[in-house]
Structure formats: structure tokens, C-alpha cells
Amino acid sequence: MTSPHVGKLTFSAIEPGAGLKKALSISRSDVIREIASSGLKGRGGAGFPTDVKWNLAAAAQAPEKFVVCNADEGEPGTFKDRVILDCFADLVFEGMTLAGYVIGAKIGILYLRQEYSYLRQKIQDTLDRRRKEGLLGPNAAGKAGFDFDIAIRLGAGAYVCGEETALLESIEGRRGESQMKPPFPPMQGLMGQPTVINNVETLANVPHIIAKGAAWYNGIGTSQSRGTKIFSPCGDVQYPGVYEVPFGTTLREIIFGMAGGIKRGRKFKAVLMGGPSGVLVGEESLDRRLCGEDLNPGAGALIVLDESKCIVDLMRNCAQFFYHESCGQCTPCREGTKRMLEVFNWWAAGAGSEDDIKLMDSLTSAMATASRCGLGQFAGVAFKTSLPLFMDEYVAHLKDKVCPNEVCSMVKVHPELVEGQEVK
Numbered sequence: 001m002t003s004p005h006v007g008k009l010t011f012s013a014i015e016p017g018a019g020l021k022k023a024l025s026i027s028r029s030d031v032i033r034e035i036a037s038s039g040l041k042g043r044g045g046a047g048f049p050t051d052v053k054w055n056l057a058a059a060a061q062a063p064e065k066f067v068v069c070n071a072d073e074g075e076p077g078t079f080k081d082r083v084i085l086d087c088f089a090d091l092v093f094e095g096m097t098l099a100g101y102v103i104g105a106k107i108g109i110l111y112l113r114q115e116y117s118y119l120r121q122k123i124q125d126t127l128d129r130r131r132k133e134g135l136l137g138p139n140a141a142g143k144a145g146f147d148f149d150i151a152i153r154l155g156a157g158a159y160v161c162g163e164e165t166a167l168l169e170s171i172e173g174r175r176g177e178s179q180m181k182p183p184f185p186p187m188q189g190l191m192g193q194p195t196v197i198n199n200v201e202t203l204a205n206v207p208h209i210i211a212k213g214a215a216w217y218n219g220i221g222t223s224q225s226r227g228t229k230i231f232s233p234c235g236d237v238q239y240p241g242v243y244e245v246p247f248g249t250t251l252r253e254i255i256f257g258m259a260g261g262i263k264r265g266r267k268f269k270a271v272l273m274g275g276p277s278g279v280l281v282g283e284e285s286l287d288r289r290l291c292g293e294d295l296n297p298g299a300g301a302l303i304v305l306d307e308s309k310c311i312v313d314l315m316r317n318c319a320q321f322f323y324h325e326s327c328g329q330c331t332p333c334r335e336g337t338k339r340m341l342e343v344f345n346w347w348a349a350g351a352g353s354e355d356d357i358k359l360m361d362s363l364t365s366a367m368a369t370a371s372r373c374g375l376g377q378f379a380g381v382a383f384k385t386s387l388p389l390f391m392d393e394y395v396a397h398l399k400d401k402v403c404p405n406e407v408c409s410m411v412k413v414h415p416e417l418v419e420g421q422e423v424k
Helices: 018-024 028-038 050-059 080-087 089-103 114-132 164-171 200-212 214-218 251-258 311-325 331-348 355-370 374-378 381-400
Strands: 066-071 107-112 149-154 195-199 228-235 243-246 268-273 301-306
Touching: 018 089, 018 200, 028 050, 028 089, 028 200, 028 214, 050 089, 050 195, 066 089, 066 164, 066 200, 080 089, 080 114, 080 200, 080 228, 089 107, 089 114, 089 149, 089 195, 089 200, 107 114, 107 164, 114 149, 164 195, 195 200, 200 214, 228 251, 243 251, 251 268, 251 301, 268 381, 311 331, 311 374, 311 381, 331 355, 331 374, 331 381, 355 374, 355 381
Parallel strands: 066 107, 066 195, 107 149, 228 301
Antiparallel strands: 228 243, 268 301
């Protein structure tokens, strides 16, 4: 965490409960209207309008409704939610309570990834304090008839549970596997009841919007991407950390301004936007703006690579991650991620041919079309976006049988000896 850059903008201090108390003094429809006017979109990567989810759940007729905070931050290179929960948990819980008021829910659940279990007691202490202050429980925040409380549920370390329906399956005690949609969670979610699921960062924005107004929020960011976004540059930068900036900030400003540029005096090569499931961009994109109308920032991870890194080795690492994390439920993802890993292992070992590039392009396109959830659908995005930028490196591995950066072993072996094995 790089504290000078966290807390300057949206996450500046407001009086605890200010947003909630203001919301409870107006109608539910007015609260949704304010959220809609602010243009708040999901900060977990998908960028879905927050007010649409809330509207659908509020309009649904059901005996029970739920609010779920998705804190299953499993994308490598992304650690913004961890910092928010550690430093601004009150904002997250206030956002959840606001959502509960709007849709008519009595129960909120914070789904915390297993790797963040060390934060559980601190978060629980915050919940206990909020109950003592009357901000949770019966007649929450002094609103007669508004009963809302929050519980913590731990995940089991599965990346796929970052997907909404897999997360709900996990909460209900089943194996985390994505489900077919529709129905969507706001209509039929946890226990078959209407459920709003929002990311940690999304919910932490809500109290500020209500307390300070949509007009204030609209003064930050761009016309299509309102407010701020939290980024976590890591890898080959001088100062990896967490930085909150207005939408529209350039990639160069974050990497070379805030994160201090490339360490060890080396040159910049590329950055993986949003983690292994995101796009790979090079030097040509450094002055592009991070926002919906230019360079989509995804969940906020910025994995920076210097000139010494090998693109084939990077793709192999990404493939290893997806192969390990696939739940195995659907064939395109289960078999596709395995095949991706095998092929990248071939290339790193000096096997394969230039024809394999077309094979991989076709495979990743099929996975994007036929996979059941985002894991398989986006597993090949980094590879596809790397092709026009680093075709020369792929050709060097496949035609010349050399790794330009001398990272890959390039052992001259026959492909059949590598297939199905991970070459170390």
C-alpha cells in the first residue's frame, strides 16, 4: 500500500454513517436515482451499471432478499480490495447496508477469499463496533423497521468463485461452479432469492455518492467513466502499491509517475492490464487514458514487464494459472486450458512450429465462444493481444529456436516428448 496516493479523492474521510443516514431520510427510488445519476459501474472488472442491479432486485417480489459483497479477489496482480477492507471496511459495510435498504434485504454477506482470512478478525471487530453504534441490527441507523445485519463467509481458495454464480454456490455449501444464466442473481440468486452482488470497491464508493451527491461524483473522471479507480501496479516497477486516480489518467502517469518507472534502470516492455485474463499492451499505449472510452482498466491490476522478460514465458505462466484454476465443469475450458499449457510448454522447450500460432489463435477463439464462464472465455485474451505486438518473439521461438531474452530453456526435443507434461 502506498498511502500518499490512497485516500486523496473518493476515499477521503467522511463522517461514519453520513451516507447511510442521508439515504434513510429519502425514498429508496431516490437513492437508486442518485446512484444512476452518478454513473457508478462495477469495479470488479465487468463495469456493469450498479443501479441496474439494484433496480432489478428492488422490483423483484420475494419473501427474502440478500446483499453480497464479492471480496474473492483472486486475479493475480490485483490487491486493491484487500487494502480497502484493511483500511476502509466501514465504507464497504455502509455501502452494503445502503444496498440492503434499497432492495429490501435483511441479510448481507461478505464473501472473503480464503487467502485474506488473516483480515477476518479485524473486519469482524468493525462489524461488532457498527452494531454497538446502532448502524447494524434491528432498526439500523435509527430507521424504524429497517433490520439489516452482515455476516462473513470464507471462500476456499478457488479463483472461479470470483464469478457471481460460482460464489453463490460456494456460500450455499456446494462446489464453486458457474451456473447458466439467466436467471441472473438480482432475480434469482442466493437460496433462489433476489440477490445483489457488488465488488468491494464498488460498494465503498456508494456512501460518498449519497453523502456528497451525484453532481460531485460526476466532477471526477470522464464522461463515460465517472469517479475514480484504484490501480495496483506491480512487477518491474520501483514502487508497487495501490493508487487511487480519476478515470482518464494515463498509463504513463501511473507507471512512471506514481510507481516510479521501471526498476534496475531497464526499459519498459509491456503491461498486462487486469491480470492474466486481461489485455497485453506495449509502449504504444502508455499515453492512452484508463477509462471505458479508451483503455479499459479491468479490475485494476497492472503487471509491468521490463525488457528482460520473455513473452512466451509470460504466456506459459498465464496458461499454468488458468489450467490450475479451471473448475473442469465445461469441456472448452477444461481441455482448452490444458492444451494451452501444453503448447506453450512446447514453445518454451524449443518444439513447435509457426503453424502453432494459428492453432492457438483458433483454440482461444473457440474457448472464448464456448466456455461457460469468464475463466475460459478470457483465458486467451493476453495471448491474442500479444500477437501484433510481439510476433517476432514467437517466430524466434518457433522458427529460429532461440529465446531472445534467454529465459526459456529451448531444449531441442520432439513435441511428443513434451505433450502433457510441464517442462521446467
